[in-house]
Every structure is written in structure tokens, then in C-alpha cells.
Amino acid sequence: MHRTERLMAKKDDIEQLIAKLDLAPHQEGGYYRRTFQSANQPMLITADGPRFCMTSIFYLLTQDSPTGHFHLNKSDIVHYYHLGDAIEYTLIYPDGTLNTIVMGSDVIAGQSLQLQVPGGIWKASRLMAGSAGFGLISEAVTPGFDYADMEMGNRQKLSEQFPEHSQVIVGLTEG
Template sequence: MQLNSEALVTALNLEPHVEGGYYRRTYQADQQPLVETIGGPRYTMSSIYYLLTTDSPIGQFHLNRSDIMHYYHLGDAIEYSLIFPDGTLKTVVMGSDVLAGECLQLHVPGGIWKASRLMKGSTGFGLISEAVTPEFHFADMEMGDRKKLSEEFPEHEGLIEQLTRD
């Protein structure tokens, strides 16, 4: 069987993610004491698979309260756009070509606007994992509103338009 995005979605039992792409939670630290956060009690860590495909190539701008470590696995490279609270934009490419500057790991602190997009390549998919601490919880995530983000970061309006929904 050829490795393609449909095979990965099936093999890894992934489902559509609200920000785009596909995911499945693979771990939560439920054998550890919960930690108190502004959003309530959370596990100390959780982990997911996250897949972008040619059919769903964009992870829309969103903000998480928790820190996230991203780990590149396979497929085409994925470009991350990070907007910091002061408006600084950082672009990072995760992929296997480390000699060309692609990263195998990426840390995104909580409170940073983040979007991702699949770069053109030969496989039509990009697979990563994310470790989130404290655990990922949908209540701790804010989806980017195009109008609001463009008003807050007018210097990135074009990018925001590409990586948000209406």
C-alpha cells in the first residue's frame, strides 16, 4: 500500500481539526496530578498527531495558552508563521532537509498567534506531532478572527488574509 494522506488518516485514525488539517490525541498525562491553570485544572501534558494535506493544507491562525513542542515526522515541509504580541513575525519551516535550514523541532510559547501551511512537495502531506504543556484544551485556544487580527497587526494583513477564514 502506498503511503498517502488518505492512508495516513485511516492508519492513524485522524479526524478533521477545527483549525484545518487532521489530528488525533495520542497521549495525556492522566497518571500525574492535575495542574491549575487560568482555564481550570489540566493534565500536565498531552500529545497529538497533526496532518496537513493538499485537501486541507492550512492550519488557520490561532492562539494557544499552553506551550507547544512540534516534532516533524514525514512528508512535505510545513511552514509556520508566528506573530508575537509586539507584532514581530517569525517564519519557520519544519521538514527533513536540515542542511537547508528546515527544523525537526519547533517550540511555540503560549500567547503566540500561529498558522501553518503545507509546502509543495512530492507527497501531498506533512505529518508532525505536538506535545502541549499544560495539556491542550479547546477552551484554551482562540481561533484568529481576520478583521481583529488585521487591525491588531496591520503590517501582516496580507498573510492574515491568507491564513484565516472569513
């Protein structure tokens, strides 16, 4: 099989995965679908209104959409790696500390199967080069995810807030 044929076959496989999991484009990049919300539990009352106790999503990065741009969530999130290529997460803490974690199946090489990100931390993700052409994770969010609790990263604002990380910020934010 020629290189072009392999790339087209891989793209077809990824499109089938997106269709099979019923994923839609996400505003931060990649694809997602909410798979669970704790509808049988009482709603949590937060300062911003009622929230499900927990929600969960599938989240997929692909060669065509390889970046989850910087964003901040108020809720705590646990990420679970499933399959495909490794995904690199970049976290910026309120004090300016920068941390990079690679989620993937090669635990012996230091990759993580789980990643906990407390609310209030800027995070971005990017698909690492590999043979699959995609990386699939799940996220469990508590209190449950609500768009009102998420802020997309503004390149200029983040670079002013964390000038020591401006090069990283430029690569992981839109325009």
C-alpha cells in the same frame, strides 16, 4: 502512470494514512488525533481550571486541507516533524514581530525538526509544495491542551491588531 493516476494513487495513500493514524478533521484545518495525556500525573490547576500536565497529538496537513489557520494557545507547544512535505509556520508575537519557520527533514537547508511556540503567540501553518502531498508532525502541549485555552484567529480582528501583517493574515485565516 499518467498524471491523473498518480494524483489518485497519492490521494488514496493519504486517505490510508488518515485511517491508519485514526485522524479526524481539526477546526483549525488539517487532521489530528490526541495520542497521549498524562493521566497518571496529578492535574495542574490553572486560572482556567484543571489541565493535564501534558498532552500530545498527531497533526497532518494534506493537499486537500493544506492550511492550519491562525490560532492562539495559552499553553506552550513543542512541534516535532515526522515525514512528508515541509510545513511552513508563521508566528506573530504580541509585539507584532512576524517569524516564519519551515519544519522539514532538510536540516542542511535550514529546515527544523522541532519548533517551540510559547503560549500567547498567534501561529498558522501551511503545507509546502512537494511530492508527498502531506506533512505530518506531532505536538506536545503543556499544560495539556484544552479547547478553552485556544482562540481561533478572526481575520478582521487580527488585521486591525497587526495591520503590517494583514496580507499574511488574510492568507492564513478563514473568511
